[in-house]
Amino acid sequence: MTEKSTRRRRTAPTIGDVAKRAGVSQMTVSRVINGEANVRDTTRDTVNAAIAALNYSPNPAARSLAGAGQVRIGILYSNPSSAYLSEFLVGGLDQASRSDAQIVVEKCEIGDHEVEAARHLLAGGIDGIILPPPICDSLPVLKVLEEARIPTVVVASGRPPEKMLSVTIDDMDAARAMTRHLMALGHRRIGFVMGNPNQTASAHRLRGYQAALEEAGLSSDPALIAPGLYTYRSGLDAADQLLDLDEPPTAIFAANDDMAAAVVAVAHRRGLDVPGDLSVCGFDDTALATAIWPELTTIHQPIARMSRAAVEVMIASIRQKTRAPTTGPHHVLDYTLIRRQSDAPPRRRPRARE
DSSP: OHHHHHHHHHHSOOHHHHHHHHTSOHHHHHHHHTTOSOSOHHHHHHHHHHHHHHTOOOOHHHHHHTTOOOEEEEEEEOOSOHHHHHHHHHHHHHHHHHTTEEEEEEEOOTTTTHHHHHHHHHHTTOSEEEEOTTGGGOHHHHHHHHHHTOOEEEESOSSOOTTSEEEEOOHHHHHHHHHHHHHHTTOOSEEEEOOOTTSHHHHHHHHHHHHHHHHTTOOOOGGGEEOOOSSHHHHHHHHHHHHTSSSOOSEEEESSHHHHHHHHHHHHHTTOOTTTTOEEEEEEOOGGGGTSSSOOEEEEOOHHHHHHHHHHHHHHHHHTTOSSOSSOOEEEOOOEEEOOSSOOOOOSSOOOOO
16 A cells, blocks of 8 residues: 555555656746746746646645645626536636635626625635626726735736736727628628627627628618527517518627527527528637537637636736735736637528428
């Protein structure tokens, strides 16, 4: 038994193994693990990939002796998309385990008790707090945290507070890219399902859609823009509204995958082929995008990576004791347009109907 235990210890990956696999120094690996900010994003991604490949776990005792004790990070959430939330929590928990941090999760309802939930987290002695959407845009919560002078990272906000840390993508540019893609396929009547008006990113996605149309010399027809709330139910209503038009769109771009999936369901119910009769595209690239048929063409928002980045910058802020920075660094990550089976050039023959 002693020999087996010794053999297991010898085969456990070390920080040197991670450094060798990533092609960096052990000091660089240590900086990534401790969430320090002075590491290039590409290097950080390479080191994290090596850590994951080797299943490396830092030694908590050694890190404590090095002055990098465990920190407690709160995540306050209220998201109607379970697929989005699942990816976000997995990414945050994964990075926290690598960084010897503890995640405390608190659920709340917007407009109900989000302030009380934030104060409950603060009373629990957390060192910092992460706000995913839609809480990232809750002015009452942001005010409470600013007054508490606690490190805060807002994720996916279209208008992050200047004095707080943030991680996001360029929502307007991403929506413009998707609209351009549909126009490149030949679509000219493109419907758009908006996101929740209480979330700042929603307005950026709408502006991206409108900007692409204007660049192509097409006017933005208000009849082709339907309200949504980022929920599947709101996507059903929006799809009915757009497809009931005398001249319905040949393509519909929804501001998230949940609503896009609902558009596909309504199209099928009406006897329309997707993408033969109607192209449908989404935003986020959650697990739902590949759980339906046809699989969705969508904007890949790196949700898990954004969550990991939020934990990284949070830990760096806490350990550097920058509890009230005059200007919070804003991290903008890349998006990717993922093309699958739900889009095609517009059909040139009459649509199939029941």
